[in-house]
Amino acid sequence: MKVERKCKIVEMDRLDAVTFWMVLEVGKMVEQDGLRGGQFLHIKCGEGQLLRRPISVAYAGWDEPEDLATLIFEVRGEGTEWLSRRRVGDELDVIGPLGNGFNISQPGRYLLVGGGIGIPPLMQYGECLEWPRTAVLGFRTRDKAFPVITSRFQDHCERTCICTDDGTLGRHGFVDAQVREILEQDSGYTNILACGPKPMLRSVAKVANEFGVPCQVSMEERMGCGVGACLVCATPMKDGTVRHVCKDGPVFNAEEVDWDA
Amino acid sequence: MKVERKCKIVEMDRLDAVTFWMVLEVGKMVEQDGLRGGQFLHIKCGEGQLLRRPISVAYAGWDEPEDLATLIFEVRGEGTEWLSRRRVGDELDVIGPLGNGFNISQPGRYLLVGGGIGIPPLMQYGECLEWPRTAVLGFRTRDKAFPVITSRFQDHCERTCICTDDGTLGRHGFVDAQVREILEQDSGYTNILACGPKPMLRSVAKVANEFGVPCQVSMEERMGCGVGACLVCATPMKDGTVRHVCKDGPVFNAEEVDWDA
């Protein structure tokens, strides 16, 4: 069951000028409706914006009096700007749970690959996945590698590699080079979970394909309804069909995606 | 000079469920720009409403640190509803001073005639006019005759007559009957100042005309710019021309108005 409900903000932290960590009370959305990391909530951002904004769930957990969901978001435009001005105690109008999240039913060794604001949807997987795992996290620059995020991976993954586009922290360069190096050195990985900007996903998917490792990617597309009814969030598949990010995704098998579209 | 400025709310009282008494800090709008009772302010009522809302000034006075203007308004629709939810300390975006106010340069004996939410624009005249004056105040029912308003007239006018449409307070009936009675009994009145719904103004104008007493009426019309530029607030005159409530009014000489339009 999906619900539309008022969710109270119980935590609101500013990570930097444009990045926010928000925790919401989401009723029994976790316990009853199975909300989990990698799914998303569709949030009304004030009366001025007709459309809701999709934000991924970083963590979802049972709690009392209500279950909690953690969202990490960046201010991009008017909607997220409005969101960033909310305070603890304010209520948000939220629809959820939406989308599928990553499939982690397969035992094995996982490689989690995240870029920028695409990292939060992987956090719960980094922390709670029952299989061994390595994380590759890419940031634009050192300042964007918030310890409150990276430490979660470092504390729970076998290994956590950090890359920055400008070399100010960790490895200099994009995550796909790091992923290639890891797969070259170690053939034990059975699954890749990736989230980040589309060019990154494309590169990671390519590397995964070369090494024959099944890869899941979390995609973004502009949304209307968020529930699968309006068909605006179409993303083309290799087989010539289209799928919808809000309902069939946001996570897709990389080999099904038409990367040339 | 007209100005657009942020005005802080320094007093906000609820007179009943739908009637509010609000005092604004208006910079030096009184001292420098001559704001006075009977003029109006054009107020932005939230981002959702494109048009400002005109609200008359009940009182305007020099003060420190800023001059003060008192507004009394009723909730009618979304704009005034938004206004009613403001709190002391909030700021409003206000354009003023706008409109003319009543002309009181003529010495004599004044009759002030107000109906319902048309009474506030007369309050400053009831209290501070330098000539002797009588007030006739019409209300729908007893509950609407707020003592905080009626007492101002009672304390400063020679005589204050209250009428209610339903007879629950004062004289039973409309103000024009009361005005007729007063003018029949006493031929000493030299000016009538009237503000209220258009049918009331029409009736009062008719009586005034019969008794040959000059009468000024404060008119309402839906507004756009509020400053005289868009020409939407047209009101037809007997001579076949049109005048504009925001700029040429809201106060007009009753005999110039085309009451049949």
Place this chain on the structure above:
Amino acid sequence: MPDVNLSVKLAGVTLRNPVVVASGTFGFGREYSRFYDLSELGGICAKGLTLHPRNGNPAPRIAETPMGILNSVGLENPGVDAFIAEELPFLRQFDTKVIANISGNTPEEYGVMCEKLSAAGVDMIEVNISCPNVKAGGLAYGTRPELAAEVTEEAKKHANGVPVMVKMSPNVTDITEIAKAVEGAGADALSLINTIRGMRIDVNTRRPVLKMNTGGLSGPAVLPVAVRMVWEVSQAAALPILGMGGVSKGEDAAQLMLAGASAVAVGTALFADPFAPLTVRDGLAAIAAKQGLSAVSQLTGGVQAW
């Protein structure tokens, strides 16, 4: 709920209440059925169908504008046969009217689809001659009276008695011309308005936000245009009208009904609030009750022009 009779008639079909969901905004009902019982709705205009399956246009397919949205979905749909086989049985479970919405590349295609749909059993067929997002057919039919009439006739001929409602484009100089042509060709009802063509440009990238460059405007921004067109059409044609365009509350629906609509459709408002159709219905009932009406249908055409 106040004691007002909510049922209305549209082209001989009785709707339990006047609030229908607009084609293309409600899919085939499955998604919103996770929020509430679809039997609460007056009717469901299903996603627009074509004879053959279509993938629609490339994304981005949506952009936001002041109190409106632009869409360029471009009739993505599984085709009329798949609808009949897979979606119609699902919709039929609910106690609500099912209105199929169709677009064709030729008048004949409309006819073929009507034949299939009437055989399969839908309550009404909405003939879309106004989709601004596809090149073939669509908008062209909706902007030329003679073409609109031709499509209508073809649809009627093959609908085997199932009422045919023609969906009109607002992108025309004179909508009453088209309405009269469609009426003359035998339509049973009119629905309006479809979306108004618009565009948004991302000033940073200098690219149109929509991959198709332009799209169709809907949402509250278009309500005054919808009210005007419903009013004009209701005076020019004697057909019942399904009014739509920007409805998000009871008052909006009441405006369209007073202007001449027998029922209203809610589309874009769903994206902000999945429960919007129910809110609109309740708001409409409250307005009717406040006006002392015994039936909400008494609003239809009730505007007193000056």
Place this chain on the structure above:
Amino acid sequence: MPDVNLSVKLAGVTLRNPVVVASGTFGFGREYSRFYDLSELGGICAKGLTLHPRNGNPAPRIAETPMGILNSVGLENPGVDAFIAEELPFLRQFDTKVIANISGNTPEEYGVMCEKLSAAGVDMIEVNISCPNVKAGGLAYGTRPELAAEVTEEAKKHANGVPVMVKMSPNVTDITEIAKAVEGAGADALSLINTIRGMRIDVNTRRPVLKMNTGGLSGPAVLPVAVRMVWEVSQAAALPILGMGGVSKGEDAAQLMLAGASAVAVGTALFADPFAPLTVRDGLAAIAAKQGLSAVSQLTGGVQAW
């Protein structure tokens, strides 16, 4: 203010910046001159003039809609002679371009007004063939290519070299047809869009809010329609365009310029904020600066369609 050249050219006339105020929303400038120096403006489109004085339509003349307004002023104005005698000298005090806006009942009336205005000395004449609020002339000219061309020719013939800009109606099936006709008839520039016809009904009184029943929609709600039409017209005709419709911030103006406008007009936004034209100008300059442009005119036509 960033170091960007703000001046633009429109039909050979150099504007100090691309932000003009829209006809009918700024009167003859007197009122807003109490708020700021009118020399800050790129230009002033004066209130629409007719050959003889007009009282306009009965009130109410304005209604509010979601992010829009409807107006039915109906060309209240003192007539072209009074404008020349009493208003033009006032406007001439300022270092800004004065654009007279005219509407006629016949092509000849347009000619007579052009004759008078060009003799009096205005910088440009905006020929309004799109007022939705008057019965005679107005909209009819704007919806039929041959009539639009006739009016344009007549205006050009009598404008004695003063540039003629034709103001186009959005209430048409294909605006490019009209644009091409007007271009063929010799216009020097095009301005668009005028208002879109709309209606609002007070559901309690069951009366249209406007005494004229319908009126013209303007404000942010119409911006996407304006952007689309400017883009279409800029591809169909080689004339410079004054873009307008819903501009209230720099980004809106940038959209219209990228779509093909050489300058923009701000109208309805004035009612919320008298300083809107200056805010738009500054916002536009900031966008140009951010994009590293040396001149804001480099935005014109810069959209990269997909």
